[in-house]
C-alpha cells in the first residue's frame with residue numbers, strides 16, 4: 010500500500026517536501042528549505058526525517074528555494090538517485106541553489122566577523138561545493154510526458170503558471186484493489202490571464218489532491234497594477250527619493266521589469282534609471298530571455314514584433330559586482346532599485362534598506378508574499394525601526410505593498426481551479442499556507458465543493474487506500 014508523508018509545507022508556506030513510498034519505489038516531491046522565523050529555520054538543521062540514501066528520486070515542482078533548497082543537504086547526506094524537473098527549472102535551480110549557498114556562507118562569515126551569532130563559529134547550512142555535487146543529478150522532463158517508475162507508478166508534470174518552468178506533478182500509484190490511485194501535487198499554483206506566465210493546467214480527475222493555500226484566506230485586488238505602481242514611482246520621484254523594491258530574483262523581478270518596460274513605453278512614468286542589483290536576478294532574467302517559447306502569448310508577441318526580450322528596456326542597468334552595488338548607496342538622484350531577497354531576509358537589499366529607510370523621501374515597495382517573522386512582514390506591518398546586521402535602523406521611508414504582482418492563485422482562484430476537477434477526490438489536503446490561510450481554504454472546500462478535506466500536520470503519514 011502506498012504511503013504519503015508530509016515532511017514540510019504544513020502550517021507554513023516553506024519547506025515543501027512530500028514523501029511517496031509505494032513499497033517498490035520511494036521518492037520526494039519537492040525538497041524545500043524552511044524559511045521565515047527561527048523555529049522554522051532550525052528545522053533545516055534537524056536530522057532529516059527520511060534517510061536520503063533510501064530515496065530513488067526527487068521531483069521538483071519549481072525552482073524557488075522553499076521547494077528545492079534542501080537538495081544539496083540530501084545529496085551531501087547520501088541521496089544517490091535522480092532529480093527531475095522541467096528544463097527551465099533545472100537551469101533556474103542551478104542559479105538559485107548556488108545563491109542559497111552563497112547567502113548562507115556570507116551570513117555565516119558576517120556573523121563571525123561581527124560576533125552576533127550565538128554559535129561560534131557560525132556555519133552555513135551548506136556550501137557552494139555541496140551545490141556543485143547536487144546540480145548534476147538534476148535531469149529534465151517535459152510537461153505531459155508520463156514517466157514510468159518500478160511497480161507501475163507513473164509521474165507526469167503539468168504547467169502550473171507560477172514561475173517560468175513551474176509544474177504541478179501528477180503521480181499514479183498501484184492500490185490494493187489492483188487499480189491505481191492518482192495524487193496531484195499542485196506545487197505553487199499560478200493565476201489565469203496574467204502577464205508573462207501561462208495559465209495553470211486544469212486537471213479533471215485525481216483521487217488525492219494536495220492544494221497550496223498561500224493566499225487561502227485572501228483575494229488579490231482585481232485591478233491592473235500599473236496605475237498604483239505609477240502613482241508610487243511618480244510620487245517618490247517628485248519628492249526626490251528613490252524606490253527600493255525587495256523582489257524575489259525568480260519571477261517577481263521579471264514581471265516587474267516587464268511591467269516597467271510597458272509603463273515607460275507608454276510614458277506613464279519618467280525615464281528613471283532602473284537598477285537590478287542582484288547577480289541572481291540578472292542571470293534569471295537572461296534565462297527568461299533565452300526561453301521566450303515558455304512565456305505567455307502576449308510576451309511572445311512583443312518578442313515577435315520587436316525582436317527583443319520583453320524584460321529589457323533603455324536605462325535598465327544590471328549591477329553584478331559588489332562594488333557597483335555599494336556605489337548605488339552614494340547615488341542621490343531618483344532611481345528604482347530592484348534587489349533580492351524578496352522578504353528582506355538577506356542579500357544585497359539589506360544594504361539598500363539600511364541606506365534608504367531612514368530618509369522620508371524614499372519608498373520601499375513589497376510586491377511578494379511576506380512570511381511571518383521576516384523583516385518584510387515587520388516593515389509591511391508598520392515597524393518604526395528594524396534590525397539589519399545587528400543594528401537598529403529607523404524606518405522613515407514610505408512602505409507600500411502591492412499584491413497584484415503575485416503569481417499565487419488567491420482564495421477565489423484556488424477554488425475556481427479546484428472546480429475544474431470533475432470527480433470529487435477521495436480526499437484533498439490543504440498545504441503550503443500559514444495556519445489561518447489553510448484553515449480558510451479547507452473551510453471553503455468543505456462548504457462549496459463538499460469534498461473530504463484535511464490540513465495535515467508536520468510529519469503526518471497517510472495511507473493512499
Ligand SMILES: [Zn+2]
Pocket residue numbers: 071073171197
Ligand atoms: Zn514558488
